[in-house]
Amino acid sequence: MAVEPSIITEQTATAGKPLRADARRNRDRLVEVAAEVFAERGIDASLEEIARRAGVGIGTLYRHFPTREHLVEVVYRREAEGLCAAAGELAAKYPSDVALEEWMRRFVDYIATKRGLATSLRILLTTNSTLFSDTSGRVSQALRHLVEAAVADDTIRGDVDASDVLHALGGIYSAPDTPEWRDRSRRLVKLLMDGLRFGAGTSMKADR
Amino acid sequence: MAVEPSIITEQTATAGKPLRADARRNRDRLVEVAAEVFAERGIDASLEEIARRAGVGIGTLYRHFPTREHLVEVVYRREAEGLCAAAGELAAKYPSDVALEEWMRRFVDYIATKRGLATSLRILLTTNSTLFSDTSGRVSQALRHLVEAAVADDTIRGDVDASDVLHALGGIYSAPDTPEWRDRSRRLVKLLMDGLRFGAGTSMKADR
DNA sequence: CACTAAAGCGGAGGCGCCTCCGTTTATTAC
DNA sequence: GTAATAAACGGAGGCGCCTCCGCTTTAGTG
Numbered sequence: 279m280a281v282e283p284s285i286i287t288e289q290t291a292t293a294g295k296p297l298r299a300d301a302r303r304n305r306d307r308l309v310e311v312a313a314e315v316f317a318e319r320g321i322d323a324s325l326e327e328i329a330r331r332a333g334v335g336i337g338t339l340y341r342h343f344p345t346r347e348h349l350v351e352v353v354y355r356r357e358a359e360g361l362c363a364a365a366g367e368l369a370a371k372y373p374s375d376v377a378l379e380e381w382m383r384r385f386v387d388y389i390a391t392k393r394g395l396a397t398s399l400r401i402l403l404t405t406n407s408t409l410f411s412d413t414s415g416r417v418s419q420a421l422r423h424l425v426e427a428a429v430a431d432d433t434i435r436g437d438v439d440a441s442d443v444l445h446a447l448g449g450i451y452s453a454p455d456t457p458e459w460r461d462r463s464r465r466l467v468k469l470l471m472d473g474l475r476f477g478a479g480t481s482m483k484a485d486r
Numbered sequence: 487m488a489v490e491p492s493i494i495t496e497q498t499a500t501a502g503k504p505l506r507a508d509a510r511r512n513r514d515r516l517v518e519v520a521a522e523v524f525a526e527r528g529i530d531a532s533l534e535e536i537a538r539r540a541g542v543g544i545g546t547l548y549r550h551f552p553t554r555e556h557l558v559e560v561v562y563r564r565e566a567e568g569l570c571a572a573a574g575e576l577a578a579k580y581p582s583d584v585a586l587e588e589w590m591r592r593f594v595d596y597i598a599t600k601r602g603l604a605t606s607l608r609i610l611l612t613t614n615s616t617l618f619s620d621t622s623g624r625v626s627q628a629l630r631h632l633v634e635a636a637v638a639d640d641t642i643r644g645d646v647d648a649s650d651v652l653h654a655l656g657g658i659y660s661a662p663d664t665p666e667w668r669d670r671s672r673r674l675v676k677l678l679m680d681g682l683r684f685g686a687g688t689s690m691k692a693d694r
Numbered sequence: 695c696a697c698t699a700a701a702g703c704g705g706a707g708g709c710g711c712c713t714c715c716g717t718t719t720a721t722t723a724c
Numbered sequence: 725g726t727a728a729t730a731a732a733c734g735g736a737g738g739c740g741c742c743t744c745c746g747c748t749t750t751a752g753t754g
Contacts, residue, residue, distance in 0.1 A: 297702095298750060299749095337703065506721075507721090532709080537734090
């Protein structure tokens with residue numbers, strides 16, 4: 279799931295000091311490639327391969343990301359930010375129910391990444407416990423906007439809120455790591471979406 | 487903190503099938519050496535060094551212990567078993583309060599190991615969750631015997647039980663990984679022991 | 695531009711991980 | 725004892741990790 283290089287994404291991540299142009303370029307490229315490689319080879323992918331594919335030396339990778347976990351964290355954050363940003367973009371471009379549906383589809387991909395990263399993330403979370411609450415808060419806020427907009431213009435039923443939807447999506451966390459996982463999750467999203475659309479447009483919002 | 491090779495220790499650990507004599511010898515030697523090396527170099531010690539010191543090939547190590555965690559688990563169990571066994575031996579050899587004091591001293595060493603192993607153990611515990619409750623149950627049972635015996639023959643005060651003592655020892659878990667940790671823990675044991683002896687021996691058998 | 699200091703680059707090298715398989719050794723059967 | 729067989733051994737080899745440091749590039753200064 280490639281996330282377009284956004285103007286703010288990388289900037290915010292490294293608040294420190296302005297990097298030299300070449301350093302900056304390499305860093306960005308490394309993160310981008312790392313996201314790809316982690317996605318296709320799993321979290322234990324070779325860091326040397328990442329450096330190779332990014333066209334930099336292994337030393338450069340290690341200067342920017344002293345440990346594997348540093349790199350994982352940055353990739354994870356970027357993934358989460360991309361997802362949040364997508365919410366706004368989708369909302370602007372599509373009818374609100376379609377936006378919600380598409381966003382949930384991407385959410386599935388995001389979770390897929392996160393599950394792959396699970397072991398490494400667990401190590402991270404013992405060190406950097408804000409990471410999780412941080413990002414998951416922002417993600418669920420993005421979902422809330424989408425749901426509220428769709429409810430407001432009556433393209434989905436009115437008796438649900440974001441946390442209902444999040445719980446309904448909960449199943450995709452727990453399912454085992456089978457190859458069909460992604461397809462099954464996609465079906466779940468579709469099913470959920472049908473349920474959400476049912477009873478919309480009647481303009482009568484039943485209470486729950 | 488070497489634990490004497492006990493007759494039962496290794497047998498119980500591997501219930502499976504009888505190993506060939508040489509295999510058995512190598513396995514035991516590996517565990518013994520691993521305990522040493524982990525103690526002196528920390529949990530990330532080189533497995534190749536362990537094999538080297540044990541005088542076997544690296545292949546042999548991996549045949550017996552397919553992953554680092556397998557080896558860590560066996561060492562940890564052995565450590566715990568040694569501690570439990572020590573309770574009985576000390577009780578037989580010394581007055582009950584002295585036995586308790588000496589045992590607690592060894593407990594400090596045991597915890598020191600456990601703390602060093604923390605990261606690796608965390609990985610283990612996600613896979614093998616019985617390990618912890620298993621061993622910690624047996625350890626606290628050993629403590630219970632010692633405390634009860636000491637209370638029974640009036641060498642320590644009667645208004646405490648094993649879980650009180652365990653809680654009193656709790657501080658040694660949380661303290662940070664400083665170099666003075668061990669000394670401080672020893673002082674804690676001494677302090678605790680003085681507290682336990684206070685008010686004991688008020689019946690006819692006055693001194694210890 | 696030219697020059698320089700500082701920042702960044704990259705890959706060789708040393709070490710550890712783990713697998714694979716030809717060789718050795720213990721055990722069993724005679 | 726000897727032979728046959730299964731079990732175990734061990735280390736070479738391939739790969740990844742990470743550090744270190746000589747070389748290159750950039751950004752700043754005149």
